[in-house]
Amino acid sequence: MEIDTIKERVGEVLASILEHNNFEIHDELTAKDVDGWDSLSHMMIITKIEEEFGIRFKLRELNKLKNMGSLVSLIQTKA
Amino acid sequence: MVFNSFDFVGFIIPVLLLYWLVFRKSGVYQNILLLVASLFFYAWADWRFLALLIASTGINYYLGLKIYQSEDDDRKRNIFLYIGLVFNVGLLLYFKYFNFFYEGFFDLLNIFGADLSYSTLQILLPLGISFFTFQTLGYLIDVYNEEIEPSKDILEFSVFVTFFPKILSGPIERAASFIPQTQIKRTLTYEVFVDGLRQILWGLFAKVVIAENCAAIANPIFNTYEDQSGSTLLLGTFFYAIQLYADFSGYSNMAIGVSKLFGIQLMRNFSTPFFSTNIADFWRKWHISLTTWMMDYVFTPLSFTLRRHQKRGLMIAIVATFVLVGFWHGANWTFVVYGLLHGIYFIPLVYSGKMNTSEIVAKGKWFPSIKEIIKIGLLFFLIMLTDVFFRAPSVTEAFAYLIKIFSSSIIDFPSVLTGTATLTTLILTAFFIIIEWINREKKHDFEISNYHVLLRWSSYIFIFLLLIFFGRSAETFIYFQF
Numbered sequence A: 001m002e003i004d005t006i007k008e009r010v011g012e013v014l015a016s017i018l019e020h021n022n023f024e025i026h027d028e029l030t031a032k033d034v035d036g037w038d039s040l041s042h043m044m045i046i047t048k049i050e051e052e053f054g055i056r057f058k059l060r061e062l063n064k065l066k067n068m069g070s071l072v073s074l075i076q077t078k079a
Numbered sequence B: 001m002v003f004n005s006f007d008f009v010g011f012i013i014p015v016l017l018l019y020w021l022v023f024r025k026s027g028v029y030q031n032i033l034l035l036v037a038s039l040f041f042y043a044w045a046d047w048r049f050l051a052l053l054i055a056s057t058g059i060n061y062y063l064g065l066k067i068y069q070s071e072d073d074d075r076k077r078n079i080f081l082y083i084g085l086v087f088n089v090g091l092l093l094y095f096k097y098f099n100f101f102y103e104g105f106f107d108l109l110n111i112f113g114a115d116l117s118y119s120t121l122q123i124l125l126p127l128g129i130s131f132f133t134f135q136t137l138g139y140l141i142d143v144y145n146e147e148i149e150p151s152k153d154i155l156e157f158s159v160f161v162t163f164f165p166k167i168l169s170g171p172i173e174r175a176a177s178f179i180p181q182t183q184i185k186r187t188l189t190y191e192v193f194v195d196g197l198r199q200i201l202w203g204l205f206a207k208v209v210i211a212e213n214c215a216a217i218a219n220p221i222f223n224t225y226e227d228q229s230g231s232t233l234l235l236g237t238f239f240y241a242i243q244l245y246a247d248f249s250g251y252s253n254m255a256i257g258v259s260k261l262f263g264i265q266l267m268r269n270f271s272t273p274f275f276s277t278n279i280a281d282f283w284r285k286w287h288i289s290l291t292t293w294m295m296d297y298v299f300t301p302l303s304f305t306l307r308r309h310q311k312r313g314l315m316i317a318i319v320a321t322f323v324l325v326g327f328w329h330g331a332n333w334t335f336v337v338y339g340l341l342h343g344i345y346f347i348p349l350v351y352s353g354k355m356n357t358s359e360i361v362a363k364g365k366w367f368p369s370i371k372e373i374i375k376i377g378l379l380f381f382l383i384m385l386t387d388v389f390f391r392a393p394s395v396t397e398a399f400a401y402l403i404k405i406f407s408s409s410i411i412d413f414p415s416v417l418t419g420t421a422t423l424t425t426l427i428l429t430a431f432f433i434i435i436e437w438i439n440r441e442k443k444h445d446f447e448i449s450n451y452h453v454l455l456r457w458s459s460y461i462f463i464f465l466l467l468i469f470f471g472r473s474a475e476t477f478i479y480f481q482f
Helices: A003-018 A039-053 A059-064 A068-078 B006-022 B027-069 B074-111 B129-144 B154-162 B175-182 B190-223 B230-261 B279-285 B288-305 B307-328 B333-352 B370-391 B395-405 B420-438 B453-470
Strands: none
Touching: A003 A039, A003 A068, A039 A068, A039 B288, A039 B307, A059 B288, B006 B027, B006 B230, B027 B074, B027 B129, B027 B154, B027 B175, B074 B129, B129 B154, B129 B175, B129 B288, B154 B175, B190 B230, B190 B420, B190 B453, B230 B370, B230 B395, B230 B420, B279 B288, B279 B333, B279 B370, B288 B307, B307 B333, B333 B370, B333 B395, B370 B395, B420 B453
């Protein structure tokens, strides 16, 4: 799948869970930079991403994620 | 040796002078001094468990390296992690929870008709054990998850575990932010040093003026709750809620301030939690180092496992996590109920999906809106009720206390309000809350570095005078027992 398509769809997931779109998807983006993206909302975002792309993550893969770039590449390897 | 004692002043001044004048040549020298000072500090508090602290440091250091070195062998990695989990959790279970489960086991058998008598063991609780074992547990899990590399220098690692400003009551530090600070030579910066002193002053005020005066009112009420009116009991919980906050946030501010004097930044532990409008926001601001720890190492794996169950899974994960947060405080059902209630408070938020909105109340404005005031007041009231469980010696007594609050005597004039001591404490508390309100967007509760020099100095003098006139001596902190 195209990187840009993945980014766009991840952006939509974020906006739907967090109920705002005050963020710009780029590789260095981290949860800390996005209002409301904390440990409580994180798992809802992850679950929605899994549904959106029809994939399943492992907890260890998630723990290693550093930023949006690594999340997008992880999705790309699975989707 | 509590921060608000002359013993501590006598300890910290020579250590600071040595640190910045004699041991300043390199980070290694600084670490040697910090380690010696920390072990001395811990031994002064309770020398009997010094060996345990040293052993725990050594074992966790070794296990961290072993997990890392077994990179290519998953089985070995898992074994070393499990040894670490069993060791650290085992320490906690033995020293803190053994009697709780032991009694529970026999009580359960007796319910089913066994007629067994038992006597509990006399187990002393090593000071700070809940705090330092959580730090080392987090460290091992981080190494296992390859989020950090293990420390390869036992001196640095020992400073991480034993650093005296945080050893007795946290903040529960993370290796990822603490250890790098021990790897460089720390330099003395005027701004950081002064900011540390300021934070210590505010912490001291919160502890010896606010917490101790509130305690002087709340303690007799809780101790004689059977003879008090509902209205007095309600005020008792109000003063206890303020006491608990001022006690622990005061301690935390002092710990963070003292640490700054050594050029080391600890994590923020409180961020004006009572100005929250919902329970999730409250826990983002209350005992932050514990909550984030629980979120990362308990809630995340649990909610990951339960994620297919959508909101129901999330709800179960939250309630379970908060029961554990409660239980962390001590081996008593009261803390379990405390955690359970907080977990239950989350349920409406989970279902409405409004859990993730976190913002500073009335950002950039002087006053909150009416709607915000109502939300803040309601949340404070709900938290006050849970604090009865936090304070009461048993669940039965907590319920008796709460039932008495909501009796017809809730409309009586509260007798406690007649004393001048209560009015003085109310005024001091109002002052405390106003200053916290003004600084709610700042890095800490008394960050006034941008104020005019005259205003700054008059604030210091004013608080200093309050300390002299209204301060009470305090031998201990509530969180030392955990």
